[in-house]
Amino acid sequence: MKKIIALALALVMALSLVACGGGGEETKAPEGDKTIKVAAIETAYGSQVWADVAAAFETETGIKVELTTDKNLEDVLSGPMQNGEYPDVVHLALGRPAGLTEQLIKANQLHDLTNMLATTIPGESTTPAEKIIPGFTATSATNPYGDGKTYMAPMFYSPCGLFYNAKLFESKGWAVPTTWDEMWALGDLAAAEGIALFTYPTAGYYDAFMYALMNAIGGPEFFNAITNYEEGAWDSENGQTLLSILDKLATYTHKDTPAQANNQDFTKNQQMPMDGRALFMPNGTWITGEMADYAATLGDTFAWGMTAVPGAGNAPCSFCWIEQAWIPAQAEHIAEAEQFVAFLYSDKAAEIFAAAGAAQPITGIADGMEGEQKMFYSIYDNGATSALGGFAAFAEIPGVDTSNTFFAPIDSLVSGTMTIAEYADLVKTNSALMRENLLG
Amino acid sequence: MKSNLKRRAFVFACVAPAVILFTIFMVVPTFNVFRLSLFQRSTFNPEETFIGLQNFEMLMKDAAFIRSMQNMLLLIVMVTIFTMGTALLFAGILTREKLKGQNFFRIVFYIPNILSVVVISGIFSAIYAPDDTGMLNSILGLFGGKNIAWKGEQHVMTSIVIAMVWQAIGYYMVMYMSSMAAVPESLYESAGLDGASRVAQFFQITIPLIWTNIRTTLTFFVISTINMAYLFVTAMTGGGPNRASNVALFYMYEQKNKSGYGYAMAIGVVIFLVSFGLSALVNKVTEREVLEY
């Protein structure tokens, strides 16, 4: 009995000690010793850049950085976040399958960064607003509620477009099409040689492609009409053009594509344009790093080419894939987090990022690029218009989301299990629902 | 009196830990599945709002959910028929015939069952590649067959059935073999003298005598298949292409993040009721007089 009492006493003491310790830490922590948690998606640029930038930030401000990077960052983050443990800064992108950023937008859980853009960058005398290329903080990619307030800082951007094997075009003497009419003509030529015109990694890659296509058909007005779910947008003349191109493109798509359009096999779809089984695939500039091993095995028969989505009534267009940095509204150290986001636009950080091939929308950043990268980023100099943003945010509708409404059915169009009329019905019905639930 | 007290203390000490663990990690969560299905609770906001049966009303109108249930039922039926049928047949052959290498076959057939579904999905990714590099297609090609898009929309469910049967067959075969081994040889001998063929012996002696075992396996196979279908779909297809291989449990996990916990748990409740109902049904339908030997 004595033993038990002694044990119980010891336990109570231990618990109270822990409790006091926990409480004391928070009040005692000295100003200079703050630690912020930064979480960044690891893409083709690798994770070392983030470690380097974090180190530079630490020396500049004395604020410590606890860094997490992962290829499937959502898997790592969403658990703790649902549990109330928010990182202070997150670097991620809209339009990823897990849709973490989108969920936080819907839940109004992002911190307003408008003021941050006007503060001076640590160690410099300029502000992020002065450095960012105009226009990059004016679309739904950064201002999700369309109220002029920026909730996501525009980070790495890369032009998306149609990727192809430049060497194949050279050897066949084919010209890269700039209109859809030329595209179909080329498709027939290629078909005669057993080559499909088109393929895609997964249906999710249709987002950037379709955004650009909307612009190439009816310019920004049409793009905004569709992405804001405006009534009658799909029934308009432009809407009909969009549907007919999607329909026709499905018949020109390599028939094996849907069977490999899943997380496990998508790499095989990405090989198709490389070894001449299909001509074009929609993708982003990260593809060169992603498929570097395979490209090396192809030797002289292969070199990357990239072109904008051909025009159909408007100029060709290239969607600008953009990754964003944001601060969760429930972050513990908002002030320090703002400093960190501002620091991302410092000369030092930009230099580190650029060295790894990651381009921020900072004026003059693309000037120092070489080789493939230079070709990719010069796409807008060659007459293509650019598009930013995406589908507008709407409140949770059980069972309905943008990726399964607009993009996933492409698999069925290509397989021939869905007609374009059925697709049109689906997007119209769901657009109406989304319109009713629009946020902001 | 004292001994009775000791006995009680002993039983209590033995049973209590199991009951406590079982209550905390199985009873309470199961109760919560049902409770949460009546609430709205979004992913990033722990506030719970009571909304009655609204989640279920929305579910009934959700085409994606209905498709995922159909897929689940399809898998339950197909995988059960093929697994059980083949397992019984091979078990019958291996126990009745005096074959060389019986042990070898038994060991080999069991291997898929011990592999992680992650490993199996990796294997089948290579088997199912739609072009000439696919194992299955390169074999078909030898016989002049055309390439098949195994994970394409038309064939994806068949492909999952094949993978699941491949995985499960050995387990049930080995199990039926051990229960068939208990059937006395004399029964077969007298039947043989009466001129009963192998097939007749199988259906008139073997099957009735191990019926209890078959019945138990069938009853629980429903639940196991719901589970395995989810694991296979997660690893192999992610529910695609365009939700063609979506199954109910997979949809539940997807909606947990997209439509909140309440909606997801409503899906959980439907799966629970369907699986329980199916098990009960199978149990009822397979009711026979128990034969003794």
Add this chain to the structure above:
Amino acid sequence: MKLKSEANSGERLYKIFIYVVLGLLAVLILVPVLWVVMASVKETVEHYGNPWALPTHLHWQNFVDAWNKADMGAYMGHSVLVTGLALVILLVVALPASYCLARFKFVGQKFFNTCFMAGLFINVNYIVVPIYLMLADGDKWLKNFLGNTFLLNNHVVVAIVYAATALPFTIYLLSSYFATLPHDFEEAAYIDGAGYWRTMLEIIFPMAKPSIITVVLFNFLSFWNEYIIVKTLVVDKDLWTLPAGLLNLMQAQQSAAEYGPMYAGLVLVMLPVLILYMCVQKNLTKGMTVGGLKG
């Protein structure tokens, strides 16, 4: 005489047919498994070509890369820890409980037996979500009172959840064995003056060894291969187990594909169970008649 030889040749044809069918099935199972082993020693670039091509050389570097760069070494450690701990907890809890439930008459015995039987119908994968919410709420509470959280991201908790959710199956299997034992064993022990504990630990449990081995094997397989629970309850990726980490590696997009280390990882997951299975396959199949169902 003629009739008999005809019957014999029919018999032989039948036998040959059976061998062919069995052999085919064995090939269908062995070839893919061996193929993975072969793929694990190919270089990443070789995976882009003909799947049947033999490796140009044995590229063991894949295993080194998987172990170090892809963190498979750490994952393996977690797998061993979680699986081992879960098995110990499960046995310590389930053995005495099954014994009492099967052989003692007490108030509520029938009720508990029915409860555990009903537990067989509960699908672990949909109660994982409420379990997660329960632990997350618990962590929030702990944070307020202790300033520290330890329910999520904890291998011990995962092991407890594994053990708890395996209880119905394990208790069902063990008590059906204990129920078959005659009561003479205990009576003899009591007459010799042994208490309840000693009788259980020294007389009954050693007799149940084959059943215990079966239980350990089945649960080892299900714990070792599990990835849904661990991915839900362990939100810190660095603490995942082997199958969860491997799935993550297989499905990473927008970053370089690494087939070599991936297949090496598959072999790393597969190897321990294969070796264990080869060692104990006799016991495994022996114990199966008891069950008829699967955890």
